Amino acid sequence: MARTLIDPAQVAASDASRRAALDDDFAALAARLARNGGDAERLVATIQRFAVAIPSWGVGTGGTRFGRFPQPGEPRDLMEKLEDCAVVQQLVRATPTVSLHIPWDRPADPARVRRDAAELGLAFDAMNSNTFEDHTPGQRSYKFGSLTHVDAAVREQAVAANVECIEIGQRLGSKALTVWIGDGGNFPGQLHLRRAFDRYVESLRKIAARLPSDWSMYLEHKLCEPAFYSTVNQDWGSSYVAATAVGKQCSCLVDLGHHAPNVNIELIVARLIQLGKLGGFHFNDSKYGDDDLDAGSIKPFQLFLIFHELVGAEVEGSAGFAPAYLLDQSHNVTDPIESLMASAIEVQRAWAKAWLVDRARLAECQEKNDALGALQALKEAYECDVRPLLAMARTRSGGAIDPIAAYRASGWRAQCAERRPVPRRTTAGGIVG
Numbered sequence: 001m002a003r004t005l006i007d008p009a010q011v012a013a014s015d016a017s018r019r020a021a022l023d024d025d026f027a028a029l030a031a032r033l034a035r036n037g038g039d040a041e042r043l044v045a046t047i048q049r050f051a052v053a054i055p056s057w058g059v060g061t062g063g064t065r066f067g068r069f070p071q072p073g074e075p076r077d078l079m080e081k082l083e084d085c086a087v088v089q090q091l092v093r094a095t096p097t098v099s100l101h102i103p104w105d106r107p108a109d110p111a112r113v114r115r116d117a118a119e120l121g122l123a124f125d126a127m128n129s130n131t132f133e134d135h136t137p138g139q140r141s142y143k144f145g146s147l148t149h150v151d152a153a154v155r156e157q158a159v160a161a162n163v164e165c166i167e168i169g170q171r172l173g174s175k176a177l178t179v180w181i182g183d184g185g186n187f188p189g190q191l192h193l194r195r196a197f198d199r200y201v202e203s204l205r206k207i208a209a210r211l212p213s214d215w216s217m218y219l220e221h222k223l224c225e226p227a228f229y230s231t232v233n234q235d236w237g238s239s240y241v242a243a244t245a246v247g248k249q250c251s252c253l254v255d256l257g258h259h260a261p262n263v264n265i266e267l268i269v270a271r272l273i274q275l276g277k278l279g280g281f282h283f284n285d286s287k288y289g290d291d292d293l294d295a296g297s298i299k300p301f302q303l304f305l306i307f308h309e310l311v312g313a314e315v316e317g318s319a320g321f322a323p324a325y326l327l328d329q330s331h332n333v334t335d336p337i338e339s340l341m342a343s344a345i346e347v348q349r350a351w352a353k354a355w356l357v358d359r360a361r362l363a364e365c366q367e368k369n370d371a372l373g374a375l376q377a378l379k380e381a382y383e384c385d386v387r388p389l390l391a392m393a394r395t396r397s398g399g400a401i402d403p404i405a406a407y408r409a410s411g412w413r414a415q416c417a418e419r420r421p422v423p424r425r426t427t428a429g430g431i432v433g
C-alpha cells in the first residue's frame with residue numbers, strides 16, 4: 001500500500017456527502033446504457049485501466065515570457081514535486097507515473113528516488129531531454145541549435161545529454177526517451193533547411209544506438225517557438241520521416257499544442273496509427289498556439305475525436321498499439337495540483353466517451369454515405385454525461401468521488417506553504433522557475 005499524503009479519513013468525509021447521489025446517478029445511467037446494449041460495469045473497468053503520466057514540470061506554477069506569479073507552497077525540489085504528483089494520484093487514480101525533465105530534475109541518487117516514489121505509489125514514465133537552453137557555465141551553447149547545430153562538438157554534447165537521460169531513466173525504471181528540440185531558424189536564410197534536417201537524423205541515430213532494446217524513443221515535433229521562422233522538426237510529416245529513418249524503436253509524439261491553428265489533429269493521429277508510428281501524446285489545450293492550457297478546456301470535442309481514433313485502433317487490434325499518454329501543460333493562474341487533477345479527468349472522460357461510440361452503426365452510416373447519421377452516432381457518445389462512470393471508477397480504485405473538493409478540504413496547499421517557505425532554487429529551472 002502506498003503512503004498517503006492526504007488523510008484518508010478526510011477523503012472519506014468528502015465522499016460521504018456525495019456517495020448516495022453517485023449511487024443514484026450511476027444506477028440511472030447504467031439503466032440508460034443497458035437499453036442500447038451498453039454495460040456500465042464493463043465501462044467502469046475500462047475507465048479504471050486508463051492512465052496518463054504527470055509532467056514533473058507541471059506541478060510548479062508556469063509562466064509566460066512576461067512574468068510568473070508563483071503561489072505559496074510550490075515544490076522546491078524533485079522530492080517535493082513527487083509529493084504533489086502523489087496527491088494528484090491519490091485523489092484521481094489515473095496518474096500513476098511521472099515524467100521527468102533532465103537536467104531540471106537530475107536526481108542525486110536515482111535508486112533512492114525510485115524507492116521514495118514507489119513508496120508514494122508512483123513510477124517513472126518517459127524521460128525528457130533538455131537541449132533547448134544552456135545549463136552549465138562553460139558548456140557549449142545551444143543558442144544556435146543542439147542536435148542540428150552546425151558545429152559537430154555541440155551536436156555531440158546534445159547527443160550526450162540525451163544518453164544521460166537514458167542512463168538516469170534506466171535507474172529509475174523508465175522505458176522511454178522523448179526528444180524535443182528548440183532547433184530552428186529565426187530568419188530566412190539562417191539555416192540550410194535540408195542540411196539541418198540531415199544533421200537532426202544523424203544525431204538521433206547516435207542516440208538510438210544507445211537505447212536499451214526494451215526502450216522507445218519519441219520525437220516531438222513543433223510548429224514554431226523558440227525559433228520563429230523555421231523549426232527543424234516542424235510537423236508530423238518531418239517527424240515521421242525522421243522516426244522512420246532512425247528505426248523501429250523510434251516513433252512520433254503528438255503534443256496537441258504544436259500545430260498550426262485549425263489543423264485536424266485526429267487525422268494526423270489516424271495517419272500515424274496507420275503507419276505504425278504513433279508513439280504517444282502530450283495532452284493540453286490551446287486557442288492560439290502552444291498555449292499549454294488544461295486538457296479539454298477549449299476543444300473537448302477535438303479531444304474526444306482523437307480518442308475515437310485511439311479506441312478505434314485498439315478495438316480493431318492494430319498490432320503493438322500502446323501509445324504513451326502524458327499531460328504537458330503550464331499552469332499560470334490555477335493551483336497546478338487542481339489543474340492536473342481536472343485535466344487527467346478530462347482525458348479520461350474523452351477515453352470513456354470514445355468507448356461509448358456505436359461502431360457498428362457508425363460503420364453502416366459510412367458505408368451508406370450517411371454523413372448526418374455518422375455525425376449523430378459520434379455525437380450520441382460525446383453528449384452522454386459519463387460523470388457517474390468516472391466517479392465510480394475513481395472511488396473503486398481508491399480515489400475521491402470529487403477530487404477537487406477533497407483536495408480543497410484537505411488544506412494541502414496551506415500546509416505546503418508552511419513547510420516549503422522559500423524557493424530553494426534561485427537559478428532558472430524551466431517552467432518550475
Ligand code: RM4
Binds near residue numbers: 128220222290328
Ligand atoms: C516544449 C515541448 C516539450 C516540453 C517543453 C518544456 O514546448 O512541449 O514537450 O518538454 O516545452
Ligand code: MN
Binds near residue numbers: 180220255282328
Ligand atoms: Mn510537449
Ligand code: MN
Binds near residue numbers: 255257258290328
Ligand atoms: Mn509545448
